[in-house]
Amino acid sequence: MAMAMADSRPPPVHSSVAGLAWPGLASRHGNNLLALLYQLERSQWWSPVQLRRHQFRQLTRLVSHAFNTVPYYREHLRAWGIDGRWKLTPQSFAAGLPIMTRAEVQQGGAAFHSAKLPEAHGKTGDTFTSGSTGRPLKTVKTGLSEMVWQAVTLRENLWHRDLRGKLAIIKIVDGTYGDYPAGGEYENWGRFASQVFETGPSCMLHVSTKTHEQVEWLLRMDPDYIYTLPANAQALAQYCLAEGIAFPALRQVATFSDLLRPEARAACREAWGVPVADTYSSAEIGYIALQCPDSENYHIQSESVYVEIIDEAGRTCAPGEVGRVIATPLHNFAMPLLRYHSGDLAEVGECGCGRGLPVIRRIMGRTRSTVTLPTGEQLYPSFQDLLIDFAMVRQFQIRRFERDSIEVRLVVTRPLTASEVTAFEAEMHARFQYPFAVDISYHDELARSDSGKFHDFRDVYSERDGDDR
Numbered sequence: 081m082a083m084a085m086a087d088s089r090p091p092p093v094h095s096s097v098a099g100l101a102w103p104g105l106a107s108r109h110g111n112n113l114l115a116l117l118y119q120l121e122r123s124q125w126w127s128p129v130q131l132r133r134h135q136f137r138q139l140t141r142l143v144s145h146a147f148n149t150v151p152y153y154r155e156h157l158r159a160w161g162i163d164g165r166w167k168l169t170p171q172s173f174a175a176g177l178p179i180m181t182r183a184e185v186q187q188g189g190a191a192f193h194s195a196k197l198p199e200a201h202g203k204t205g206d207t208f209t210s211g212s213t214g215r216p217l218k219t220v221k222t223g224l225s226e227m228v229w230q231a232v233t234l235r236e237n238l239w240h241r242d243l244r245g246k247l248a249i250i251k252i253v254d255g256t257y258g259d260y261p262a263g264g265e266y267e268n269w270g271r272f273a274s275q276v277f278e279t280g281p282s283c284m285l286h287v288s289t290k291t292h293e294q295v296e297w298l299l300r301m302d303p304d305y306i307y308t309l310p311a312n313a314q315a316l317a318q319y320c321l322a323e324g325i326a327f328p329a330l331r332q333v334a335t336f337s338d339l340l341r342p343e344a345r346a347a348c349r350e351a352w353g354v355p356v357a358d359t360y361s362s363a364e365i366g367y368i369a370l371q372c373p374d375s376e377n378y379h380i381q382s383e384s385v386y387v388e389i390i391d392e393a394g395r396t397c398a399p400g401e402v403g404r405v406i407a408t409p410l411h412n413f414a415m416p417l418l419r420y421h422s423g424d425l426a427e428v429g430e431c432g433c434g435r436g437l438p439v440i441r442r443i444m445g446r447t448r449s450t451v452t453l454p455t456g457e458q459l460y461p462s463f464q465d466l467l468i469d470f471a472m473v474r475q476f477q478i479r480r481f482e483r484d485s486i487e488v489r490l491v492v493t494r495p496l497t498a499s500e501v502t503a504f505e506a507e508m509h510a511r512f513q514y515p516f517a518v519d520i521s522y523h524d525e526l527a528r529s530d531s532g533k534f535h536d537f538r539d540v541y542s543e544r545d546g547d548d549r
């Protein structure tokens with residue numbers, strides 16, 4: 081493995097990452113990150129029993145911290161029958177603590193924030209998760225949980241690609257520096273990868289750029305790797321397949337954020353002859369699983385998150401069974417989420433690669449799709465932060481059934497006023513880059529499809545009629 085160790089003394093394998101200092105000098109951070117990465121390089125090969133033992137050592141710290149310093153948990157302990165004699169085991173954890181939904185965490189607000197944080201965990205920061213199945217949720221994280229996130233990001237890179245290659249990132253970009261036609265161009269792969277490794281160059285474009293313009297940009301950039309959202313990867317592959325366009329240097333497509341459909345994998349292979357490496361993460365939880373370097377399975381990132389996959393009766397699913405994904409991030413002491421339901425379903429699997437990290441065969445979760453505009457142009461409409469200005473909206477689902485209109489289904493705490501409707505329509509026109517007529521309706525709840533997927537947007541019109549207009 082091409083890993084440059086800046087510090088030749090390896091960390092003790094049994095040390096807890098929770099003891100690491102943050103934030104420090106840049107070099108100190110780089111060293112800490114490398115130490116953590118070195119530990120991850122080893123622990124992936126641990127046996128399931130060994131992994132579980134270390135996980136529960138960290139979980140014990142997290143749970144006692146939550147019970148002592150987080151108002152929500154303190155208030156509920158008695159009702160849950162948890163007292164001084166309670167001992168943490170996989171069984172008592174599942175039996176004693178209820179599953180927490182996103183709505184409950186939203187409602188609880190600051191009651192989920194710790195009143196007293198260990199100093200070594202560093203400064204806290206807020207992130208807002210986009211609201212596809214609910215209102216935006218504010219998550220508080222620590223320097224330590226951020227560093228664990230960075231280490232797993234580096235693990236994903238080491239598992240899947242040569243960091244000396246050129247990386248093209250097509251995602252939601254704040255500000256204008258990812259705007260077509262120039263996009264952004266950088267000497268390396270980003271601030272933390274470049275602290276630890278010598279990387280190749282990277283470039284960045286906003287994902288809402290029209291598909292044919294993205295392709296034109298990619299031809300100019302000539303990347304080894306494309307890193308983007310699954311639906312966008314699929315749209316690019318299908319466009320290139322139809323037009324006979326190849327990217328000569330391309331070795332792999334990496335996807336993140338939304339659900340990767342099997343069709344997207346197939347399209348990338350067919351269009352460019354390259355595999356897809358997918359990651360499964362959420363803004364509240366962080367990384368949940370990474371695709372195995374040796375197969376299309378996913379390995380749960382047990383060093384940073386405790387994941388239960390359970391059926392309707394609460395039983396742990398066996399390989400081949402599908403259940404709810406319940407996650408407990410192990411290092412976020414600022415806002416501990418114990419047994420948090422991601423809203424996704426997953427099938428438990430088995431992998432022959434030898435890693436001890438538990439396996440997910442497939443994930444059924446949130447999914448989004450591109451739109452083909454009446455002009456024939458295609459783009460990936462971004463709904464990130466859509467609900468920040470519309471606090472009365474709890475959930476939304478957008479469908480296009482007709483050529484020139486879209487249907488917006490809303491779950492609200494109160495209906496929108498006339499001026500709010502106008503503002504919402506303007507927002508839709510901006511995000512679709514097209515003046516669709518907007519038809520708003522109100523609902524008590526929004527259902528998932530039969531397959532368990534939640535589509536926040538679907539272009540039913542183009543799916544039905546094909547894209548050959």
Ligand SMILES: [Zn+2]
Nearest residue numbers: 372431433435
């Ligand atoms: Zn594997």
